[in-house]
């Protein structure tokens with residue numbers, strides 16, 4: 001049964017016992033088979049969400065990795081734009097993971113917002129830089145985040161906020177539809193197809209983008225720990241999933257359905273042309289700087 005019949009009330013999750021209205025939209029899928037809403041512009045009243053979350057004292061941590069050259073290339077623009085658009089109504093703690101803490105830009109943060117730097121080692125292979133985020137996030141949740149924030153969002157750094165990314169995106173476990181695949185047939189999804197990998201899957205629900213995922217700290221801890229475990233099992237078996245951590249995340253989200261799905265508004269690429277269903281963009285991929293950054 002879909003939670004999103006027009007005018008129907010939707011529970012925000014165990015952590016909040018008030019219900020909020022979500023409206024449907026005729027041109028896009030607004031509800032998954034298992035009853036999770038897919039969040040598109042026009043389905044929600046932003047102020048209503050902000051008020052409910054403030055009443056419930058929701059707080060959010062954002063994790064982002066800026067290792068090696070990615071720090072100078074992307075971090076400042078990412079953080080400045082997050083200050084303007086990310087969960088502006090709620091207390092936010094940024095966790096910046098880097099191997100060069102002294103280079104983290106000193107940014108003027110709004111009230112109720114703070115930034116912590118976590119030093120991580122720099123892996124020599126970029127695939128490992130990306131995959132080992134899972135371990136580092138799980139550790140930070142256990143040692144710090146769970147004491148301060150109910151919700152967590154984990155982001156790639158090579159992107160910029162350009163519109164509201166607000167409390168309507170919060171939920172127990174949140175996944176993002178990949179902008180390149182949301183309107184494509186399953187057969188084109190780039191799941192890992194190697195039966196020797198723990199990320200192997202024949203069918204799934206959607207193709208999710210690992211550039212944005214989140215949820216309650218409990219769920220994100222389980223998500224990142226499980227992905228880390230399956231990544232390490234692959235290493236022992238000397239296999240690597242097609243899209244690294246993203247393949248493992250897709251497998252996890254197939255086995256553990258997200259309670260909330262974000263439309264590609266929440267991570268769009270300007271290389272994709274005009275799409276009639278995209279009424280707003282909230283987060284945009286930054287231009288890839290492969291020539292200078294992917295030299296390994």
Ligand code: 2GW
Pocket residue numbers: 064065066067068069070071126127129130155156157158209210211212243244245246247293294295
């Ligand atoms: C990554 C690739 C090649 C060279 C360097 C790096 C790199 C990544 C780096 O030097 N330093 C660093 O901090 N990173 C972090 O890993 C950074 O936060 C970055 O956003 C993230 C993922 O790397 P990225 O953004 O270059 O990869 P994408 O945009 O192709 O990401 C998708 O696929 C990845 C797996 O291959 C991940 O699943 C990612 O979440 C996906 O969006």
Ligand code: MN
Pocket residue numbers: 156157158211
């Ligand atoms: Mn990226």
